[in-house]
Amino acid sequence: MSAILEIKNVVKKFISEKKEVLAVDNVNFYVEHNEFLSIVGPSGCGKSTLLRMIAGLETPTSGEILMEGKEIKGPGAERGMVFQQYTLLPWRTVLDNVAIGLEIKGIPKKERYEISRKFIKMIGLEGFEDSYPYELSGGMQQRVAIGRTLANDPKIVLMDEPFGALDAQTRTILQNELLKIWNKDKKTVLFVTHSVDEAIYLSDRVIIMTARPGRIKDVIPIDLDRPRERNSMEFIEYKKKIVDKLKDEVLKTYNMNNYSI
Amino acid sequence: MNILKKIIMPLLGLLLWELLAKWLNNPVIIPPVESVINILMNPQTSVLGTGNLIENTLISIKRVISGFIIAGIIGIPLGIFMGYFSTIMDLFDTFIELLRPIPPLAWVPLALAWFGIGETSMLFIIFIGAFFPILLNTIAGVKSVPKILIESIETLGAKEKDILLKIILPASSPSILTGLRIGAGIAWMCVVAAEMLPGSSSGLGYLIMYSYSLGRMDIVVASMIIIGMIGLILDRGLKYLENRYFKWKSLTK
Known part of the structure; x- marks a missing residue:
C-alpha cells in the first residue's frame, strides 16, 4: 500500500486581536490507499481543524499537506467532506x-x-x-x-464527526452502513470522532491526539477482523488502551478550561 | 364567524361614512357612498374626459411595472455582489447608506431637471422607491447564507460561479422576494405621487388631482379605493409566491 495523503509538520495558529492560539502543533501522519483511519482526541484538540486543512477550508500556518504527492491548494472534489x-x-x-x-x-x-x-x-x-x-x-x-x-x-472521504449529533441507535446503524459502503466501494476514509468505541469499530488505524495544542500522541493499528464484536475481549482491550492514553488529555483539557474561567 | 369578524369593521365604516355624508350633505367634503360605488361599478365610462378608470389604472400599473423591473434588474445583482464580495460592499456601502434615507419625492426636482416633464421622470421616482428595499433585502439575504453550506459544496468541487448560482442565489431568494414585495408596495405609492406632478395627464394619481380641482370627491375616493385594492392584491400575490415557492425557508430548522 502507498500513501494517498501525507501531512508533514503541519502547524496551525489562530491569530485574533487579543491572542494567538496554537491549535495544531507539528503534526505528521499519512493515510494509505483504501485505508480507514480515525483521529480521536479531546474536544478542542484541533482534530477538526486538521481535517478542515486537509479539505482545503483552512490553510496551515506552516508545514505541508500532500495529496498524491501534490501540495493541496484550497478545496477540491477529490477530497469530499461530510460535516457534523x-x-x-x-x-x-x-x-x-x-x-x-x-x-x-x-x-x-x-x-x-x-x-x-x-x-x-x-x-x-x-x-x-x-x-x-x-x-x-x-x-x-x-x-x-x-x-x-x-x-x-472523491479519492478520499473526510468525515468530521458525521454521527456526532445522532442518537446511539441511529449511530450504530450508520456505522455499519458506512463500513459496508467503504468495503464495497474501496474508498479511503479519514474519520474524526471523539468516540473511542466508534474509532475502534470502524478503523484500520486510530490516531490519538493530545489536548490543545493538538499533537499526535500515538497511532494504534486495530488488528481485528470485521465485522467487529464490541463485547469481545480484544475490542475491550483496545478500548482500555486508548481510553487510558486519552484520559490524561481529557483531564488536561478540563483543567485548561477551568483555569481559563 | 371568522369572516364576520373580518368584515364587521369595514361595514361599520361604510355605514358611518354614509351617515356622515347624509348629515353633512356636501359631496365636496364627503361624497355619498352610492355615487362612489356607481363610479366603481362603471369603470368603462369615461370620467371628466380623461379616459376611463380602467385605462388610467392600467397606465399606472404599467409605470409601476417598468420602474420596478429596472429597480430589480439593478438592485438584485448589485445586492448579491455587495453581499458576497466585501470589496464591492466597501465601495458602495457609504454611498448607498447616504442615499437610502432620502424620500423618493425629494428626487422630484432633480428628476424634472434631468429628464424633463413626462414618463422618464415618473419612472425614475418609482425606480428610486423600489430600488432600496430590493437592494437591502438582497444584501441581507446573501449575508445570512450559512457559511457551512458554501464550504460543503466547495468540497464537492464548486468554484465561485457555482457558489453564486447554486448556493447564494437560491438561498437568498426568499429574502429577495421579500425585498421585491416591499419594493412593489413603495413603487405603487410612488406612482400615485409621481402622477400628481406638473405635466402629468394620465394615471390614477392624475385622476385624483384633476377630480379634486373640479370638486369631484366621489372620483377621488373611487380612485383611492382602486389604489388600495391594487396595493393589497400586489402584496398578497407576492406573499403567496413566498409561501408557495419558499416553503423550505419556514420549515427548515
Whole structure:
C-alpha cells in the first residue's frame, strides 16, 4: 500500500486581536490507499481543524499537506467532506442534493440522476428521492450527506464527526452502513470522532491526539477482523488502551478550561 | 364567524361614512357612498374626459411595472455582489447608506431637471422607491447564507460561479422576494405621487388631482379605493409566491 495523503509538520495558529492560539502543533501522519483511519482526541484538540486543512477550508500556518504527492491548494472534489452539522441544501430534493456534485462537474441530467439513484439506494433511502431535507430525520439527512459525497466519487472521504449529533441507535446503524459502503466501494476514509468505541469499530488505524495544542500522541493499528464484536475481549482491550492514553488529555483539557474561567 | 369578524369593521365604516355624508350633505367634503360605488361599478365610462378608470389604472400599473423591473434588474445583482464580495460592499456601502434615507419625492426636482416633464421622470421616482428595499433585502439575504453550506459544496468541487448560482442565489431568494414585495408596495405609492406632478395627464394619481380641482370627491375616493385594492392584491400575490415557492425557508430548522 502507498500513501494517498501525507501531512508533514503541519502547524496551525489562530491569530485574533487579543491572542494567538496554537491549535495544531507539528503534526505528521499519512493515510494509505483504501485505508480507514480515525483521529480521536479531546474536544478542542484541533482534530477538526486538521481535517478542515486537509479539505482545503483552512490553510496551515506552516508545514505541508500532500495529496498524491501534490501540495493541496484550497478545496477540491477529490477530497469530499461530510460535516457534523446538517449541510444539505434545503431548497433541493434528496435527489438533487445527491446530484449536486455531478451537476457542478457538468454531467448531463439523465446520467447524474442515474448515478445519484444508485447512491440513494446504497444509503437506504429509496423512495425518498423527491423529499426535502426538512421532511427527513437527522439520521436520514446525514445519510444523504454521505451519499452526496460518495456520488461525487472523491479519492478520499473526510468525515468530521458525521454521527456526532445522532442518537446511539441511529449511530450504530450508520456505522455499519458506512463500513459496508467503504468495503464495497474501496474508498479511503479519514474519520474524526471523539468516540473511542466508534474509532475502534470502524478503523484500520486510530490516531490519538493530545489536548490543545493538538499533537499526535500515538497511532494504534486495530488488528481485528470485521465485522467487529464490541463485547469481545480484544475490542475491550483496545478500548482500555486508548481510553487510558486519552484520559490524561481529557483531564488536561478540563483543567485548561477551568483555569481559563 | 371568522369572516364576520373580518368584515364587521369595514361595514361599520361604510355605514358611518354614509351617515356622515347624509348629515353633512356636501359631496365636496364627503361624497355619498352610492355615487362612489356607481363610479366603481362603471369603470368603462369615461370620467371628466380623461379616459376611463380602467385605462388610467392600467397606465399606472404599467409605470409601476417598468420602474420596478429596472429597480430589480439593478438592485438584485448589485445586492448579491455587495453581499458576497466585501470589496464591492466597501465601495458602495457609504454611498448607498447616504442615499437610502432620502424620500423618493425629494428626487422630484432633480428628476424634472434631468429628464424633463413626462414618463422618464415618473419612472425614475418609482425606480428610486423600489430600488432600496430590493437592494437591502438582497444584501441581507446573501449575508445570512450559512457559511457551512458554501464550504460543503466547495468540497464537492464548486468554484465561485457555482457558489453564486447554486448556493447564494437560491438561498437568498426568499429574502429577495421579500425585498421585491416591499419594493412593489413603495413603487405603487410612488406612482400615485409621481402622477400628481406638473405635466402629468394620465394615471390614477392624475385622476385624483384633476377630480379634486373640479370638486369631484366621489372620483377621488373611487380612485383611492382602486389604489388600495391594487396595493393589497400586489402584496398578497407576492406573499403567496413566498409561501408557495419558499416553503423550505419556514420549515427548515
